[in-house]
Amino acid sequence: MHPYWSRRDQITVEDGILLWGAQVIVPAQGHQASLTELHHGHPGVSEMKMLARSYIWWPGLDTDIAALVRWCQECQQGQRVPPAAPLHPWEWPGRPWTPLHIDHTGPFMGSMFLAIVDAHSKWLDVQRVNTASTASTIEKLRASFATHGLPEVLVSDNRTAFTSWEFGKFLKENGVRHIKTAPYHPATNGLAERAVQTLKSGLKKQPAVSIDTKLSRWLFDYRTTPHSTTGIPPAELLMGRRLRTRLSLLFP
Numbered sequence: 001m002h003p004y005w006s007r008r009d010q011i012t013v014e015d016g017i018l019l020w021g022a023q024v025i026v027p028a029q030g031h032q033a034s035l036t037e038l039h040h041g042h043p044g045v046s047e048m049k050m051l052a053r054s055y056i057w058w059p060g061l062d063t064d065i066a067a068l069v070r071w072c073q074e075c076q077q078g079q080r081v082p083p084a085a086p087l088h089p090w091e092w093p094g095r096p097w098t099p100l101h102i103d104h105t106g107p108f109m110g111s112m113f114l115a116i117v118d119a120h121s122k123w124l125d126v127q128r129v130n131t132a133s134t135a136s137t138i139e140k141l142r143a144s145f146a147t148h149g150l151p152e153v154l155v156s157d158n159r160t161a162f163t164s165w166e167f168g169k170f171l172k173e174n175g176v177r178h179i180k181t182a183p184y185h186p187a188t189n190g191l192a193e194r195a196v197q198t199l200k201s202g203l204k205k206q207p208a209v210s211i212d213t214k215l216s217r218w219l220f221d222y223r224t225t226p227h228s229t230t231g232i233p234p235a236e237l238l239m240g241r242r243l244r245t246r247l248s249l250l251f252p
Contacts, residue, residue: 022054025056026057026058035065037246038247039068040221041225042072042202042205044228045065045069047225048065048225050225050231054226055248074204093119096237097120097148099151100119100153102141103189105200111128111211112128113127113128113196114127114129115195117192118234118238119191120238122227122234123223126215126219128211132159133161137162137167138166138170150176152177153179157180162180163180198222203218205218206218223235224245
């Protein structure tokens with residue numbers, strides 16, 4: 001009982017549920033189900049621990065999380081080798097939705113994707129495209145801008161879709177400044193490069209369902225899990241609120 005006794009001044013009861021601060025104290029019968037939900041998107045040890053601290057606690061929770069990830073075959077196969085050279089040091093912007101970093105990837109799992117990542121919140125928007133053309137890129141950016149507004153700055157590499165006259169005209173008419181990274185040095189658009197790697201790794205860990213279902217499930221988990229850089233879920237930094245998830249059902 002020592003772990004509970006040492007926290008006795010911070011433990012409360014609400015509707016018959018024990019709370020340590022704002023975290024639900026989960027009894028032993030619920031440990032496995034809670035760990036399974038935390039591990040749903042295979043986020044890794046540090047992200048799982050940060051996610052758990054927003055919702056639940058029990059003695060030895062961190063140890064249980066580390067053991068689960070250690071024995072997860074998908075998580076072990078998804079471990080990435082650290083980059084050999086540092087990426088371009090972009091400054092962290094003080095407000096969300098500018099600059100945006102974009103990149104195309106694919107074919108991957110039979111599809112092409114346009115990845116849009118917000119440098120402030122690390123929010124990731126991924127759109128399936130038929131081809132990496134200027135027209136399809138503009139179409140998907142319009143959909144994203146319709147939800148979140150126009151960014152001040154957009155960063156891309158020098159792919160043809162991003163350097164065409166039509167693409168430049170689209171950005172200019174919407175008051176968006178376009179920064180093109182150095183030719184043949186994709187790492188200078190490092191935020192988009194990392195987003196693409198994270199996307200591919202995440203989709204590989206999803207069960208065998210349609211690509212659209214895989215993408216939706218993974219994006220939801222990614223956006224509602226604290227990011228390793230900021231320590232805050234991307235959705236919360238971008239929208240100013242915590243999105244309701246299945247873990248929210250634990251609270252009275």
